Every structure is written in structure tokens, then in C-alpha cells.
Amino acid sequence: MRVKELQIEIEQLPAEEFAQLRRWFIEKDWDQWDQQLEADVASGRLDILLEEAKQAKEQNSLENL
Numbered sequence: 001m002r003v004k005e006l007q008i009e010i011e012q013l014p015a016e017e018f019a020q021l022r023r024w025f026i027e028k029d030w031d032q033w034d035q036q037l038e039a040d041v042a043s044g045r046l047d048i049l050l051e052e053a054k055q056a057k058e059q060n061s062l063e064n065l
Helices: 002-011 015-043 048-058
Strands: none
Touching: none
């Protein structure tokens, strides 16, 4: 119910305030993504990707995307 109430309030915002809110959401989303990435790196969850990249480099099989 609370989300629906927020949606109603957001729909009533003037364009500039809506733009400010949108920028805040984007920044918040990126901050959370950065924190998750840092936690994943610190925990070693991404070590497999590093090892795969090292192996690909040694085999000269890195691909440019």
C-alpha cells in the first residue's frame, strides 16, 4: 500500500522535482551497485573472473567487445 501512495505522490510532482527525484534514484541505484560489487570483490566471489581473464591473456585469446 505504501508504494502505491508514493506512486500517486510522485505522479503529482512538478517536472523539475520529478527530475530531481529521478537523479536521486539513479545515484542511489549506482551507489548500491558499487557497494555490492565491492562486497563481491572483497569476499572473493569474482576471483573466478580474474582467473579466467588471466588465462585468456596467457593464451592470447582475449576478445574485444
